[in-house]
Amino acid sequence: MSTTERLPEAIVCAAIEWQMRLRDQGAGADVQEQLQNWLQRDARHRLAWQRLQEMGGLFQASRLPDAAQTIPLLRRAEADLSRRRALKLLGAGLVAGGATMLVAQTSPTWRADFATATGERRRISLGAAAEVMLNTGSALDVEGQALILRAGEALVEGVHWQARCRFATCLGRNASVLLREHDGYSEIRVQRGEALVSTAVGQVRLRDGEAVGVSAAAMTPLGTGPVDPFSWARGLLVVSDIRLADFLAEAGRYRKGWLICDGAVAELHLSGVFRLDEPEAMLDNIAHLLPVRIVERTRWWVRVVPVA
Amino acid sequence: MSLPETDSIVPLDVLYGTHHRWLNGWLRRSLGCSQQAADLAQDTFVRLLMRGKPISDHAPRALLVRVARGLVIDHWRRDALERAYLDALAQLPEASYPSPDVRHEALECLERIAGLLDGLKPAIREAFLLYQLGGLTHRQIAEQLGISSRTVERHVASALLHCYRGCFETMR
Numbered sequence: 181m182s183t184t185e186r187l188p189e190a191i192v193c194a195a196i197e198w199q200m201r202l203r204d205q206g207a208g209a210d211v212q213e214q215l216q217n218w219l220q221r222d223a224r225h226r227l228a229w230q231r232l233q234e235m236g237g238l239f240q241a242s243r244l245p246d247a248a249q250t251i252p253l254l255r256r257a258e259a260d261l262s263r264r265r266a267l268k269l270l271g272a273g274l275v276a277g278g279a280t281m282l283v284a285q286t287s288p289t290w291r292a293d294f295a296t297a298t299g300e301r302r303r304i305s306l307g308a309a310a311e312v313m314l315n316t317g318s319a320l321d322v323e324g325q326a327l328i329l330r331a332g333e334a335l336v337e338g339v340h341w342q343a344r345c346r347f348a349t350c351l352g353r354n355a356s357v358l359l360r361e362h363d364g365y366s367e368i369r370v371q372r373g374e375a376l377v378s379t380a381v382g383q384v385r386l387r388d389g390e391a392v393g394v395s396a397a398a399m400t401p402l403g404t405g406p407v408d409p410f411s412w413a414r415g416l417l418v419v420s421d422i423r424l425a426d427f428l429a430e431a432g433r434y435r436k437g438w439l440i441c442d443g444a445v446a447e448l449h450l451s452g453v454f455r456l457d458e459p460e461a462m463l464d465n466i467a468h469l470l471p472v473r474i475v476e477r478t479r480w481w482v483r484v485v486p487v488a
Numbered sequence: 489m490s491l492p493e494t495d496s497i498v499p500l501d502v503l504y505g506t507h508h509r510w511l512n513g514w515l516r517r518s519l520g521c522s523q524q525a526a527d528l529a530q531d532t533f534v535r536l537l538m539r540g541k542p543i544s545d546h547a548p549r550a551l552l553v554r555v556a557r558g559l560v561i562d563h564w565r566r567d568a569l570e571r572a573y574l575d576a577l578a579q580l581p582e583a584s585y586p587s588p589d590v591r592h593e594a595l596e597c598l599e600r601i602a603g604l605l606d607g608l609k610p611a612i613r614e615a616f617l618l619y620q621l622g623g624l625t626h627r628q629i630a631e632q633l634g635i636s637s638r639t640v641e642r643h644v645a646s647a648l649l650h651c652y653r654g655c656f657e658t659m660r
Contacts, residue, residue, distance in 0.1 A: 186657060196648045204626055235655050238600060239620045243593040245576065247621045253572045254602055254617060260568035265561065297567050302520030436570055457523040477588040
């Protein structure tokens with residue numbers, strides 16, 4: 181009997197019915213006996229039965245988290261996947277159209293979520309008015325002419341656009357502006373041009389290189405930190421004299437899983453240019469630059485510790 | 489599979505030479521990441537090679553896209569599960585994190601299950617999850633979902649058949 185033998189559907193369905201009956205009515209002596217008779221009757225019945233048991237094993241694997249965790253987890257992942265599938269259909273449309281399609285012109289009320297996974301970046305063209313580069317782990321809605329950053333970070337560029345983030349609305353004219361959601365505040369940073377930022381606590385006009393942090397209660401000018409804020413859009417992480425702990429926190433945005441910095445090496449400093457498409461190489465580089473060792477339990481559980 | 493006479497067969501290396509760049513571009517636009525695009529373009533050709541069926545020169549790009557799209561969806565599924573799993577773990581106190589090996593295997597199981605359930609209608613899928621993983625009876629599921637017991641039975645049976653086919657009747 182070959183293990184790849186294709187069984188008639190009627191037999192498979194009968195086996196399924198037996199299995200459900202057994203589970204729902206319990207294995208009473210009479211049910212057991214009838215099942216045994218059915219199994220005796222045909223080798224294909226036995227094969228179908230055996231395959232169903234094998235399949236059931238998949239769902240009982242001891243390595244699975246318990247059902248209370250697994251069910252919501254599968255639901256969530258499925259919702260996530262169907263959202264991306266819907267987006268992909270759009271992607272297929274773009275390809276069919278040849279050049280980049282002007283989405284906004286298809287329908288004025290057109291609306292969609294754009295999202296990126298960890299480590300993913302995505303360029304979204306919104307017609308002649310604006311183009312958006314979405315950084316890792318980000319989500320963006322488009323409502324009519326307005327862009328709404330729901331999470332993460334986006335670089336918006338164009339002749340005329342409006343973008344909202346958690347604590348501010350930003351109007352750009354011939355401007356390229358970065359919006360990034362932090363814990364508790366939104367960062368708005370002008371790369372080029374001029375932008376009008378409106379918040380609950382007032383308005384401000386920003387020019388090249390200027391930035392503000394806006395929370396529910398305050399708006400504060402921001403300087404430049406050790407990370408080049410715009411380099412990700414070119415696929416690079418550019419840092420100068422950054423604490424290792426801060427570097428790993430930033431690099432960790434582009435990588436799945438946990439990237440943990442041992443306290444003993446947190447205060448080491450480094451400078452460099454790293455390619456975001458090669459997060460693993462980034463870690464190897466650190467081990468060359470600094471007296472640290474990368475302890476990789478799995479590819480998503482990594483600790484940076486002192487060289488022994 | 490017999491091919492219509494007007495079609496001729498393309499050797500895989502010719503297909504690769506002619507369309508690899510194009511496929512790579514297509515994937516890059518879908519994924520927004522050139523590294524993943526390059527990996528999946530490669531995987532697409534490997535998949536065709538392993539399939540070992542002749543490839544007609546009629547619409548080879550449609551075939552490439554069909555295979556590549558399946559791989560993209562597998563990739564996204566893995567990604568979605570990984571994130572959902574990491575989030576679930578993040579709720580746990582650190583002392584009760586499963587070991588890395590257990591986590592790795594758990595993810596593989598989840599991936600296998602999610603792959604099998606792929607294509608089920610949401611109502612059927614939900615009833616099946618409660619039955620198979622939650623261990624609820626038809627009646628309990630019926631109450632929870634507000635549908636009849638009979639419907640639950642039908643849903644579960646059709647989900648089991650769907651999974652059976654996925655396990656034993658498709659060559660992936």
